[in-house]
Amino acid sequence: MNAKEIRKLFPILDQEVNGHPLVYLDSAATSQKPYSVIESIDSYYKEDNSNVHRGVHTLGTRATDKYEGAREKVRRFINASSTSEVIFTRGTTTSINTIANSFGRDNVKEGDEIVISYMEHHSNLIPWQQLAKRKGATLKYIPMQEDGTITLEDVRKTVTSQTKIVAIMYVSNVLGxxxxxxxxxxxxxxxxxxxxVDGAQSTPHMKVDVQDLDCDFYAFSGHKMCAPTGIGVLYGKRELLENMEPVEFGGEMIDFVDLYDSTWKELPWKFEGGTPIIAGAIGLGAAIDFLEEIGMDNILNHEHALAEYALNKLSTVDGVTIYGPKDATKRAGVLTFNLDDVHPHDVATVLDAEGIAVRAGHHCAQPLMKWLKVSATARASFYLYNTEEDIDRFVAGLLKTKEYFSDVF
Known part of the structure; x- marks a missing residue:
């Protein structure tokens, strides 16, 4: 199935914006949803809507089967060794905060080091920044090369015997x-x-095997991989999760409650306080089915091809500065850029008038913007439903933006 055929499976893409066919180049912020995911959520609410786990009636059983079935799909998708290692959360941010506020709280002490990189999204920076402040730990940054990459030599120089936690994104949401x-x-x-590992930008686009990576924790969001908003995953090695305390209490995570003490359910439910994100998990399961049918290797290869095509096209446009690796095989389908003398928000506004959706701003990565010596950038991000024609429209829109502002000034 090629990208044009895949595009037809996404109802939102079949529309005009400002009189032009929509070109959606903002999937790094949130992806669009195929019919199969939308229908899975619709079916749950129409046919199976019930709370899970505690009910013995038919609707509750069906809802529980779908909810826990989605957990097994996630386990398989990231190759976790057990569903007990798959915790449903509200998203990457919640997952990382859970790690920092439980594992970090109980394991990081004064004098320890927490190592991150300059390219981190705020969601994988602020939790560690605040933990370091509370614990008297040292926050250290891995240096970056001019092309927006990091070297293993610099990692070795930064990580020491005093380092307790290394927190790093798999794929940069800005540099790709x-x-x-x-x-x-x-x-x-x-x-x-x-x-x-912050897997928000990697999980939607490439095969992930947490056992092969040997990472201790891995976090990602559903809404960037064709699933609904409000659902995410925290993966952790079982022996670590077993020794961690919950950070939210009540509802689904309890086992026994007395007047002055309580006990928790076993993994993974001890971390899922309150009514679970049932419809979101079901939608995530449907998204995984969809992505696996397309093939994660096919998605990655398609995005590499689009990135290379876009890099070549943009190289012909005077006044465009592109950030991140110039080698398309070393980057995901994210293209962050600036147009000389034009503010990124103005670029995005003119492109929107042409029906082209891109993002502009600091992309929740202000320290990286400072490192790049800019206040903001524009960003086009590609996914499995984008085509070379979309890139052509995007580049034509940039040329029109240049023309418009040259006339203005």
Whole structure:
């Protein structure tokens, strides 16, 4: 199935915006949803709507089967060893905060080091920043090369025997850089540190095998991989999760409650307090079915091809600065850029008038913007439903933007 055929499976893409056929280039912020995912949620609410686990009636049983069935799909998708290692959360942000506020709280002490990179999304920076402040730990940053990559040599220099946690994104939401996570994990473990991987931008686009990576924790969101908003996953090695305390209490996570003490359910439910995100999990399961049918290798190859095509096209446009690796095989389908003398928000506004959706701003990565010596950038991000024609429209829109602002000034 090619991208044009895949595009037809996404109802939102069949529309005009400002009188032009929609070109959606903002999948790094959130992806669109195929019919199969929308229908799975619709079916749950129409036919099976019930709370899960505790009910013995038919609707409750069906809802529980779908909810826990989605957990098994996630386990298989990331190759976790057990569903007990798959915890449903509200998204990557919640997952990382859970790790910091439970594992980090109980394991990081004064004088320890927490190592991250300059390219981190705020969701994988602020939790560690705040934990370091509370614990008297040192927050350290892995240096970056001019092309927006990091070297293993610099990782080795930054991670020491004092390092307790290394927290790093698999793929940069700004630069598109694909980090060598497996090798970084090995370095962390050689120094006695634990590794937390932000998989928000990797999981939708490439095969992920958490056992092969040997990461201790891995976090991602459903809404970037064709699933609904409000659902995400925290993966953790079982022996680590077993020794962690919950950070939310009540509802589904309890086992026995007395007046002055309580006990928790076993994994994974002890981390899923309150009514679970049932419809979201079911939608995530349907999204995984959809992505697996397309094939994760096919998706990655398609995005590499689009990135290379876009890099070549943009190289012909004077005044465009592109950030991140110039080698398309070293980056995901994210293209962050600036147009000389035009603010990124103005670029995005003119492109929107042409029916082209891109993102503009700091992309929740203000320290990276400072490192790039800019206040903001524009970003086009590609997914399995984008085509070379979309890139052509995008480049034509940039040329029109240049023309418009040259006339204005």
């Amino acid at each position: 850089t694909i980090n060598p996570i497996k090798e970084i994990t090995k370095i962390a473990h050689e120094n006695g540190a634990y590794i937390v």
